[in-house]
Amino acid sequence: MEIARHWRLRAQRYALMGETCPHCDVKIFPPRDICPDCGQEARQPFAFSGRGEVYSFAPVKEAPAGFEENAPYTVALIRLEEGPMVTAQLTDLGEEPARIGLPVEMVTRKLRSDGDRGMLVYGYKFRPRMAAA
Amino acid sequence: MREPVYVLGLGLTPVGEHWGISLRELALQAMRAAMADAGGVRPQALYVANTLAPILSGQTHLGALLADFAGLHGIEAASTEAAGASGGLAIRQACLGLTSGAFETALVVGVEKITDRVGTGLDAALTAWSDADHEAVHGLTAASQAALVMRRYLYENNAPPDALAGFSLTAHQNAVGNPNAMFRKAISLQDYSRAGMVSDPVNLYDAAPLADGAAAILLGRSSVARQPDRPPVQILGSAAATSRLAIHDQPDPLVMPAAVASAERALRAAGVTREQIDLFELHDSFSIYAALALEAAGFAVRGLGWQMARNGTIALDGVLPLLTLGGSKARGEAAGATGVYQVAEVALQLQGRAGASQVPQARVGMAQCLGGAGATAATTILARVDGEPEA
Numbered sequence: 001m002e003i004a005r006h007w008r009l010r011a012q013r014y015a016l017m018g019e020t021c022p023h024c025d026v027k028i029f030p031p032r033d034i035c036p037d038c039g040q041e042a043r044q045p046f047a048f049s050g051r052g053e054v055y056s057f058a059p060v061k062e063a064p065a066g067f068e069e070n071a072p073y074t075v076a077l078i079r080l081e082e083g084p085m086v087t088a089q090l091t092d093l094g095e096e097p098a099r100i101g102l103p104v105e106m107v108t109r110k111l112r113s114d115g116d117r118g119m120l121v122y123g124y125k126f127r128p129r130m131a132a133a
Numbered sequence: 134m135r136e137p138v139y140v141l142g143l144g145l146t147p148v149g150e151h152w153g154i155s156l157r158e159l160a161l162q163a164m165r166a167a168m169a170d171a172g173g174v175r176p177q178a179l180y181v182a183n184t185l186a187p188i189l190s191g192q193t194h195l196g197a198l199l200a201d202f203a204g205l206h207g208i209e210a211a212s213t214e215a216a217g218a219s220g221g222l223a224i225r226q227a228c229l230g231l232t233s234g235a236f237e238t239a240l241v242v243g244v245e246k247i248t249d250r251v252g253t254g255l256d257a258a259l260t261a262w263s264d265a266d267h268e269a270v271h272g273l274t275a276a277s278q279a280a281l282v283m284r285r286y287l288y289e290n291n292a293p294p295d296a297l298a299g300f301s302l303t304a305h306q307n308a309v310g311n312p313n314a315m316f317r318k319a320i321s322l323q324d325y326s327r328a329g330m331v332s333d334p335v336n337l338y339d340a341a342p343l344a345d346g347a348a349a350i351l352l353g354r355s356s357v358a359r360q361p362d363r364p365p366v367q368i369l370g371s372a373a374a375t376s377r378l379a380i381h382d383q384p385d386p387l388v389m390p391a392a393v394a395s396a397e398r399a400l401r402a403a404g405v406t407r408e409q410i411d412l413f414e415l416h417d418s419f420s421i422y423a424a425l426a427l428e429a430a431g432f433a434v435r436g437l438g439w440q441m442a443r444n445g446t447i448a449l450d451g452v453l454p455l456l457t458l459g460g461s462k463a464r465g466e467a468a469g470a471t472g473v474y475q476v477a478e479v480a481l482q483l484q485g486r487a488g489a490s491q492v493p494q495a496r497v498g499m500a501q502c503l504g505g506a507g508a509t510a511a512t513t514i515l516a517r518v519d520g521e522p523e524a
Contacts, residue, residue, distance in 0.1 A: 063253065089272060
């Protein structure tokens with residue numbers, strides 16, 4: 001069970017915590033302490049809003065070990081509103097078909113399980129953005 | 134002027150489901166064939182290209198294992214790993230070792246044993262090529278990763294659903310003449326359009342079949358005697374590059390910066406222009422990567438690589454023959470070994486040994502293998518020596 005490995009990433013997985021670069025203002029996810037754009041130190045925490053848009057998506061029918069419980073599911077590339085792109089599953093699609101350009105928002109869901117006695121890993125997925133009532 | 138590296142011998146096993154042959158036995162077959170093809174030359178160093186043995190076979194330390202099993206006692210040996218680019222990287226390492234003067238001959242063997250593991254465990258192993266913490270953990274698979282890129286590519290370029298069919302059709306057509314190919318039957322556009330989906334829009338003919346295989350190349354410096362019965366083939370230049378690992382980190386997921394840099398540097402190191410390339414063994418693990426590789430290497434403008442596959446340009450008698458012995462789609466995808474198959478196939482073409490799939494008057498050839506979705510690219514350029522590359 002890779003408890004420590006997933007625990008280290010909890011701020012990213014549960015709360016989309018990244019960094020902002022104090023030099024060029026670029027938003028960084030996941031944190032990497034060196035800005036990928038300007039190459040300077042970037043350790044300032046930044047909380048992403050969770051809002052984004054579908055850049056692309058693809059169905060997974062035959063899931064790899066650990067993901068069978070959730071199959072079939074849809075993986076996607078999501079462009080976060082602040083700039084970075086992430087890979088994540090789409091969820092709660094309901095009647096709405098996935099499409100490029102679909103506005104989405106982050107939710108926390110179970111990502112994988114390792115059998116009856118194995119570890120559960122939680123993290124971000126994205127669902128169609130709810131319109132304000 | 135750097136001393137050139139010569140291809141002394143080649144050994145290829147068919148790519149397929151070799152239930153009765155183990156990892157080490159498969160490698161040995163290719164190694165012995167290459168050494169015999171070279172007239173019995175004994176290598177002084179061994180480079181192994183492999184990416185999945187640690188996960189699928191519980192076996193690391195392949196350099197020592199294969200040197201031992203092949204009776205090459207005591208030689209320096211190590212494994213090179215860069216996902217699907219392992220083969221090209223191992224060849225590059227061998228070239229760097231030879232040109233440094235450290236040894237005179239080196240054997241490169243790419244080997245992959247896929248079929249000892251089946252089912253969801255194999256699918257999980259293949260996700261190791263992506264970013265484990267930020268891609269694989271979300272249930273991304275190799276096929277769905279290709280599908281993400283392909284869907285966006287078709288969308289941005291207003292391309293029809295069968296835009297990429299030509300890569301598959303060409304691969305299958307060319308494999309008819311390759312006795313080592315896994316699939317030797319031509320397919321039609323109708324076959325492609327009716328194929329089942331692996332991960333929409335990637336269909337069965339967009340995805341190369343992963344199977345067991347071993348390919349070996351014996352390389353040497355000019356001081357070593359060469360085979361008199363065939364034209365000498367040199368590796369003129371090679372280059373490898375990396376880019377951001379996760380496709381979501383690429384500035385533009387439809388451009389492979391590693392392939393761009395690797396192709397550019399290899400051409401420059403070899404001293405040849407794109408116009409001089411007579412054939413290109415690019416990496417068609419998925420058809421979308423073939424289109425992107427053409428664009429990355431500068432043979433097609435961004436977004437138009439797919440059109441080259443439609444009009445005969447990439448056929449054996451076309452302007453830029455691709456996948457001349459079947460590519461990954463029809464010869465078979467042997468993961469870490471693919472890069473060695475590609476270079477061996479270019480060498481066979483340049484030596485006039487490609488049989489029914491011979492590219493006429495092949496003088497200069499290019500091979501490029503990719504790791505994962507292109508985060509590593511290794512490009513090798515070879516030439517037949519008796520005719521200098523013509524401008």
